[in-house]
Amino acid sequence: MRRTASPLSLILLGVGVFLLVLAPMLAWYVEPRAKRTPVDVDQVTVFKGKGAYFDTEKVKTVPQANLTVTRQVRGDVADSTKEHAVWDVSTSVDPDKSLPAADPHDSLQWTMERWVTDRATNRPVHCCDEEPYFEGEAYLKFPFDVEKRSYRWWDNTLGATVPLKFSGMKKIQGYEGLRFTATVKATKTGTRQVPGRLVDAEADQVLAEEWYANHGIELVADQRTGRIIYAQIGPRKTLRKPGGDEDAVVLLDSKKIAFTEKTQKAQVALADDDSGRLKLVGETLPVGTAGLGLVLAAVGAFLVVRGRERPVPQQPESD
Template sequence: MSLVLLGLGAFLLVLAPMLAWYVEPRAKRTPTDIDQITVFRGTGSYFDTKKIKTVHDQRLTITRQVRGDVADSEKSGRAVWDVSTSIDPDSSLPAADPHDSLQWTLERWVTDRKTNKPVHCCDEKPYFEGEAYLKFPFDVEKRTYLWWDPTLGDTVPLTYRGKKKIQGYEGLRFTGTVKAAKTGTRQVPGRMVGLPKRSQVMAEEWYANHGVELVADQRTGRIIYAALGPRKTLRAPGGKKDVTVLLDSERIAFTTKTQKAQVELADDDSSRLKLVGETLPLLSVVLGGALALLGGALVVRGRESGSNGTRRDGEGPDASGPHSETSPNSLQPTTM
């Protein structure tokens, strides 16, 4: 039993660093079989193509669906995610076809499963850079991160602003803004940009963001809360002022349902990583050390006991005892 306890203790002591330094790092991998929907909701303005004017104080909904391409992920060893994002007023919900939405985009996001850095392969579209977009890296640090803004087509620094609880669950909060920038051109009737005498013009598209706020689970990098303030406008060619507002909202944020779902997933994933990386190694060290000490003590005690029970030379049964050759009770040789 002493050797069994000693062996089990040694096994647990070896298992502890293996869990912490080998198993847990390999468990920190971006999943490839993801299929998830997040919903943002807020109020704002948008250009109504039926009324041919910008309408205000309307409820807006952003629906984002992320699906992992398991086959391409396994083939490439990367996390390959297809991301569908639609923006809708109430009038186009529910949208039977994403093309009916106010705005719809389809992207392919490819990242290194360990670092979360963009990998340019597997028909990635469009080209991405930065450190965070759909999630942060594992073990989020309290520093500024470069967040990829797909509308801007560039990275935006998000500054760490402390901790914040979402639905009772604590995460790290990051914020940033996007200054107005030209993002492209679009052919529109001249009157939309203050040029009524011109039937068609190549108007400039401009984009800004009133504020980006992301709250991430520190261990997994999962975003448990997100809020955006997109503003998209049109300007006349070479113009200095916005003429037509295509989309403008001070704040569109995760719905309560989405927050709860994200928190539940983050809590579950974080608990699993903590179990493998902290709890089990600690228990293995404590229990393994105790068993090793107990087993070792029993081994030493057994040896000492065996040593004390060994007979010395000249010591043995009583010479006159019943097992002595001279004992009167012993059988004596006789003759017939």
């Protein structure tokens, strides 16, 4: 009698070996390539809070007003590449009197920006009509696999990076993320021509100094994707007369403008969905594939070794 391998045992062994090879490919090849900043984005985030703002019609600062910051991010798919993500960002600041703004130019403050980043590292890429020129490690999002350390955050109003300190974990709408905080000391950011009387200067027209500070920045990011699920800022923008050391006019001042509950829930849902898909490709599928492959390969190998007994043909006796 002799043993031969059945077709089933060979199939099981082959499939098992294939799955054992596929498992590390999913974790080490497919998942890293899935961690790419998306380019087909169209998202709106809304911040709300109370604060003071300068009313140009009344020519005075209005205290304790409702303030709304609306930011829309649209990906430029045509200009983006496999390596670079191009996002056009519109940000407006409005008191109640300018909402809803039919035209962003009617807002208290409106800016248009064009951000170009490396899709894998989130680092700035200086090309494709980028505006403004920016540096740092994070702005609209953090890199993938956020670490528990300080990050250099780009503050566009300041025109420089701000060191964000890791401040522990925090749950937003029941979803846990990494919390980062920072403040910005009063810093001169530019000049603006205004009537001298506005800043207590004697000349008819002067180049008043623009100063900016931030009472507090708080950002909570999803660890796997780097998506920001909560953001809070405390901007203060003022004017000083040339060479002055005191604020003469408050343009904008709020200790807390933060994501609305609706925006928080939307950001958490997106983070949970994106994180789940990355976990599936990077952890769940590799572990499951490796486990199943090991079982199938072991069963197939056992059946091959055991084989099926077949009689050995008898040789006819010769006369």
